[in-house]
Amino acid sequence: MPSSRPLKTRWMCRTLISLFHPVLASKPLKPGEGRAYRLEKEELYSYNTRWLFIICKERQLDGEEEKYFKARDHYYNFWWAEVAEPLTFLEQLHDISCECTLTVEYREKVSIRAMTLVSCCRRAVLRSKAFSAPKSLVWTCRNTSFRSTVQQRSFTKTPRWAESIDEKADNDANGTFWDEYRSSCRYNHSCSTALLIIEQVSLPNSTLDIDSPCPAETVGQRVTVTGFLRNRRQLNAGLGFASISRGSLADSGIQIMLKQKPGEAQVGDTFKRLKENSAVYVTGSLQRKVKKPNQESNGGSDAPSGFVPISDLEIHVEDLKAINSFPSDIVVGKAQKFGPETRHLEIRFDSGLFQRLQFRSKLAQMVRTELKGFSEIETPILFKSTPEGAREFLVPTRTPGYAYALPQSPQQYKQILMASGVSKYFQFAKCFRDEDLRADRQPEFTQIDMEMAWTDGQGVMQTVEGLVKSIHSQLGETPFNNTIANDIFPRITYEEAMSKHGSDKPDLRILDLIHRVEHVLPDNLKGMLTSIENPIIEACKFRFDGDSKKIQKFIRKFMDSADAEQFQQNPDGPPGIFVFDPRRPLEGLQAFGFEGAESLKSLYASLPASPYGLQDPRGAETTTTFDEGDLLLLQARPNTRHSGGSTMLGKLRLAVYKEALSAGLIAPNPDLHYLWITDFPLFTSNAANPSDPGQGGASGFSSTHHPFTAPKTAEDVDLLLTDPLAVTADHYDLVVNGVELGGGSKRIHSSEMQQYIMRNVLKMSEDRMKEFDHLFEALRAGCPPHAGLAIGFDRWVAVLTGRESVRDVIYFPKGKRGEDLLVKSPGVVTEEQREMYGLSALEKKKSIEEIAFGRIGREIP
Numbered sequence: 001m002p003s004s005r006p007l008k009t010r011w012m013c014r015t016l017i018s019l020f021h022p023v024l025a026s027k028p029l030k031p032g033e034g035r036a037y038r039l040e041k042e043e044l045y046s047y048n049t050r051w052l053f054i055i056c057k058e059r060q061l062d063g064e065e066e067k068y069f070k071a072r073d074h075y076y077n078f079w080w081a082e083v084a085e086p087l088t089f090l091e092q093l094h095d096i097s098c099e100c101t102l103t104v105e106y107r108e109k110v111s112i113r114a115m116t117l118v119s120c121c122r123r124a125v126l127r128s129k130a131f132s133a134p135k136s137l138v139w140t141c142r143n144t145s146f147r148s149t150v151q152q153r154s155f156t157k158t159p160r161w162a163e164s165i166d167e168k169a170d171n172d173a174n175g176t177f178w179d180e181y182r183s184s185c186r187y188n189h190s191c192s193t194a195l196l197i198i199e200q201v202s203l204p205n206s207t208l209d210i211d212s213p214c215p216a217e218t219v220g221q222r223v224t225v226t227g228f229l230r231n232r233r234q235l236n237a238g239l240g241f242a243s244i245s246r247g248s249l250a251d252s253g254i255q256i257m258l259k260q261k262p263g264e265a266q267v268g269d270t271f272k273r274l275k276e277n278s279a280v281y282v283t284g285s286l287q288r289k290v291k292k293p294n295q296e297s298n299g300g301s302d303a304p305s306g307f308v309p310i311s312d313l314e315i316h317v318e319d320l321k322a323i324n325s326f327p328s329d330i331v332v333g334k335a336q337k338f339g340p341e342t343r344h345l346e347i348r349f350d351s352g353l354f355q356r357l358q359f360r361s362k363l364a365q366m367v368r369t370e371l372k373g374f375s376e377i378e379t380p381i382l383f384k385s386t387p388e389g390a391r392e393f394l395v396p397t398r399t400p401g402y403a404y405a406l407p408q409s410p411q412q413y414k415q416i417l418m419a420s421g422v423s424k425y426f427q428f429a430k431c432f433r434d435e436d437l438r439a440d441r442q443p444e445f446t447q448i449d450m451e452m453a454w455t456d457g458q459g460v461m462q463t464v465e466g467l468v469k470s471i472h473s474q475l476g477e478t479p480f481n482n483t484i485a486n487d488i489f490p491r492i493t494y495e496e497a498m499s500k501h502g503s504d505k506p507d508l509r510i511l512d513l514i515h516r517v518e519h520v521l522p523d524n525l526k527g528m529l530t531s532i533e534n535p536i537i538e539a540c541k542f543r544f545d546g547d548s549k550k551i552q553k554f555i556r557k558f559m560d561s562a563d564a565e566q567f568q569q570n571p572d573g574p575p576g577i578f579v580f581d582p583r584r585p586l587e588g589l590q591a592f593g594f595e596g597a598e599s600l601k602s603l604y605a606s607l608p609a610s611p612y613g614l615q616d617p618r619g620a621e622t623t624t625t626f627d628e629g630d631l632l633l634l635q636a637r638p639n640t641r642h643s644g645g646s647t648m649l650g651k652l653r654l655a656v657y658k659e660a661l662s663a664g665l666i667a668p669n670p671d672l673h674y675l676w677i678t679d680f681p682l683f684t685s686n687a688a689n690p691s692d693p694g695q696g697g698a699s700g701f702s703s704t705h706h707p708f709t710a711p712k713t714a715e716d717v718d719l720l721l722t723d724p725l726a727v728t729a730d731h732y733d734l735v736v737n738g739v740e741l742g743g744g745s746k747r748i749h750s751s752e753m754q755q756y757i758m759r760n761v762l763k764m765s766e767d768r769m770k771e772f773d774h775l776f777e778a779l780r781a782g783c784p785p786h787a788g789l790a791i792g793f794d795r796w797v798a799v800l801t802g803r804e805s806v807r808d809v810i811y812f813p814k815g816k817r818g819e820d821l822l823v824k825s826p827g828v829v830t831e832e833q834r835e836m837y838g839l840s841a842l843e844k845k846k847s848i849e850e851i852a853f854g855r856i857g858r859e860i861p
Contacts, residue, residue, distance in 0.1 A: 204281055210254045211246060213307035219286055223315065226281045226323070227253060229274055240271055244282055244315075248347075248354030255289065255314040256282055267320050277326040283319040288312060340821040343812060356801045356809050359478055363797060364428060366474055367448060370467050374424040374450070379413035381406065381430065386771045387764070388706050391434035393443070396837035406432035406444075409790060411706060412775050414451040415747055419783035423453040428793060439805040440739065440795055443818045447742075448796075451788035457730045457746045460787045461676055464734060464742070465489050468674060480801050485671040489734075490612045493679040498642040500611075502538075502650015504680075507738030508673035510657050511616050512623065514540045514649055515607070517634070520599035525591050530573030530636030540653045541604065542631040543622050544665035548581035548588070551629045551665075555579065558659050567652050575652055576634035580626045587626070601626060612675075617667070631656070641725070643684050654738065672799065674736045680704050682711055682729035683761075697762035699724070705731045707758055708775075709745040724761050734791065739799055744789025751779040 208214065208223040227244040230253070234240045238260045245253025260268035274280065289312055303309045330345065338346040347354055368376070385392055385405040395404040407413075410429050417425050429449040435441060452460055475482040485508070497506050500513045518526065518537035529537060544551055555577055558564055568574050581588040589597040605624050609616070616622050633656070635649035660666045683701040701724065703709060711717045712730040719727045730746035748754045755776060758764045794806040807813040814820055829839065 204283070206281075208254075208286065210244065210310055213303040213309050214286070214313060216306050216308050219288060219308060219313065221286055222283065222318075223286045224281060224283045225254065225315065226279070229278050229280045230276055232271070232274075232276055234272065238268075240268070242271070244280070247358075248351045249349055250351035250355065252311065254310050256284070256317050256320075257314050258317040258320070267317060270320050270322070271317075274320075274322055275326045275328065277332060279323040279326075281321055281323060282315055282317055284315040284317040286313060286315055289314050340813075340815060343822045347811065353808065355479065356797070356803070357811055359480065359801060360797045360809055362478070363471070363800070364793070366471055367467070370470050371426050371450075374426040375422055376427055377417065377422070377425050378427055379407075379410040379417075379429070383407040383413075384771070386412070387768055389703060393432050393434055396839060398836060398838075400838040408433050409447070410449050411708060412772075414449065414788060415708065415775065415783075415786065416778045418451060418453045418747075418749075418786040419778040419781055424451075426450045429790070437814070437816055437818060439807075440792075440798070442794065442806060442810065442814055444814070445806070446793040448791040448793050449788075450744075450790065451786060453784045453786040455787055456785065457678075457732050457744070457787050460744055460789050461732055461734075464744075464789055464791070465674075465676075468734075472672075475800070481670045482800055483671045485673045486612075486675075490675040491678055492612075492675060494677055494681065495642060495679070497677050498647060498650070502540075502647040502653055503738070504645045504677055505733065505735045505738055505740040506675070506677075507654070507657075508612060508675060509669045509671075509737060510653065511611070511618075512540055512542050512653075513607075513611060514538050514647075514653065515603065517600065517603065520592075520596055520603055521634075522593045522596050525576070525593075525596065526636075528591070529576050529634055532572055532636055532638055534639050535572070535636040536639050537634060537636045538647075538649050539600075540633045540649060541623075541626075542633075542656065542660070543618060543627065544629060544631065544660055545667075546629050546665055548579050548583075548629050551631055552579050554660070554663055554665065555631060555656075558656065563655060563659075567648065567655075570635075570648050572638065572648065573636045575649070576632075578632040578634075580628060580630040580632065582628055589632075641681075643681070670802070672736050674734065674741075677733040677735055678731070679712065679728050680731040680733075681725065682709060682716070682727040682731070683724050685725065697758075697764040697768075699761060699763040701725060701762075703762070704729060705743065705745050707762060708747050708754070710748045710753075712746075720757070720761055730787070732789070734789070736799055739795055740792075741796055741799065742789050742791035744787065746785070746787040749779060749783045749785050751776045751783075754779060 204224050204226075206224055206226050208218065208225050210225055210227065225244050227246045230243050230245055230249070232240065232242040240258040240260075242256050242258075243253045244256055245251040258268060258271050288308070332349055336349070338349065340346075347357065382395060382404040383406065385394065385403070388408050388411065390408045392408060393406040395406065397403060407429075409431050410427065414425055427449050429447050430444060431447055432444050433441075434443060437443065450460070450464070452463065469484065472482055472484050490508070492500075492506070494504055497504050499516075500506075501510070502514050515538065516536060517539040518535065521537060526535065526537065529535075544554070546554070559568070559577065576591070578591070579588055584590070586592065586594065586597050589600065592600060604626070607624050609621065609624055611623075633649065633652060635647075635652065637647055637649070657666070661668060681704055683699075684704045685701045687700075709729045709731050711720065712728045716727045716729075732744055733740055734742040748757065754772075755769070758769055758772070759766075794810055797809040798804070798806050801809060803809060812820065812822065819825065833839070
């Protein structure tokens, strides 16, 4: 017996295959083809044995092997039988779905892990489904007419069994494989199997790029292309057309033409049998399309000199092969919608989604080009838990009591980089925050993270504004409307944004601003609006396209909807709503009284006509006068300094604007209005954000941005001693159309100042202070002044492509409860993992479907 180990593993494979010798003899194979036997899905965990085997590619035995195997002809006589198999056998199979893949290199050592896949052991099959370089596909087929009764044999009566056992350690097989295998073998037991064909197609190299114009000298040559088969049209028995494309359904690709001559049925039969969307390769002659008289070239102006647009060419097919056929149980059509469980199909067949995701890649490339003066540095993903302000995801380790934390942002690492001598840094950083999810939030997201040494916030804002403008100047080639409304980004303080817009991320497309009016209101009207003593009462006036009756109907319907419940239940008092109507007493403002109505009109008449230099398309007098149908909203609030991200009137203003837009009362404005919000308070009371964990100090307030943000002026430094909530931060946000696109600040570069704010102002415990010792040391080593900013890349792509949700611009997003239904994550923690990582007792395990569909998990607002 030969002693080479590869030979032993080869005849092990043959021994398995020999069990099906009666069937193989009746249905031989062509060279290069394989065969498999079905393993029923519903019986994966039972011992009602079903066999699953694959035939390796035919080859000639060398002399030593032939001598060895012919000596055991009663086990291996099928091996050198001549192989032949009609291709029409495939046509009789239906309802085919992929079961698993298998790697078997015949000339090389066949690992027992691969053998496990082709064994009759169900559990071993499940353990061994993933292989790095599959050579063949194993398919299941239900209801096929091909049924055979196969007599099984057992290894227990052959000398091969003992020799095979010696292989398991050398091949890293599962230790229980052979015991399971032997226990599943039975004498004189027959099972019904479905005989399938596996055809291994070697992929040729494409010689033509169908995604760009073709060099003119290539026309007339023989070319090979690969892609998806689409738009098949069989005009008659001898003529057919189709297209080969690489991307989404919107990608037209290149046309192929098949002319079938009498006696040349093989390629034509393949063309008819293949399903659309199958992966194929085509070889043929590249020719120009025959144009009708006076027909112009399709997009020829886009091709440079010496090149021909792909749309003007076609391939006259000589050879057509299926690389991987598209299954019949997947229905594709214009009305077909694929859910998150089949995200791969959604990406491939939703042209809009595919286009947005391709744009995301292009935008990333443009950003990298623009930031050529920066060092792109990847900071670690496995960090540690520090109280920066958001909830973290922990990653347990095998060391009891220790865990990594996924970074909320690379903030501390990039500040350490500034102390390391790196003057300009950026990266497309993955960040993780365990927050309540909404349309513009994901538990993991990407941001363009930047930091600059030897500068302040003004320098960073100037750099980022230049980046954004430069990117927009290059977006003319994209299919999305990306017009910037203002050449210079306005700069609005946080106080002005909250006072005039009721939001720290104002949408400048809403030209109707908020104004204080309590000084012109009669006392009885104030009492109707609120029970607060000495309140601030603010007003916002809208001018919509409609008369007073239409606007009254609109606002009544909105206030009766569920969206308005939060405004009706406001503890500071419900809103006051008035519609200007010249036909009513005091023109609909009778609750103001004569003097109050006149004072209100005078107040609006004194306002500037064009705030922030933006021209009102409705007319310059719109914001300063009252006209029929004007909607006036009043809202009371306590007379305290602003905190948080919005006021109640700010929320109502935005909700009414969006509802009016949906109702067609306002013309949509697709332009992008960028602006900067500056001078945020350095600290925010915990009462304003009760769900925010903050820094965990005992002061009763937390850092508005993060605890590394510097006070803006020397006067603000002095206020740290007396009134921390009055301190202004050198903190700035970039906002576009009501979306907070990015935020940044000048950092504290003094170790003493950083420790003072954490210990004496935020009143963090000494244990928490120690978690920042690495940062204190870096700052202490002569760290230069530095500032930075991070742009939410997902949000920016969503804004530029006109989408409300970032899930529409991420390849594999999480759902509303943080679940990924495609891969079924998060997964349950097994008992073995709990023991390995020292985790405490967990709640009853739930499936990802239970998490996704709301039987557990927190509610999402």
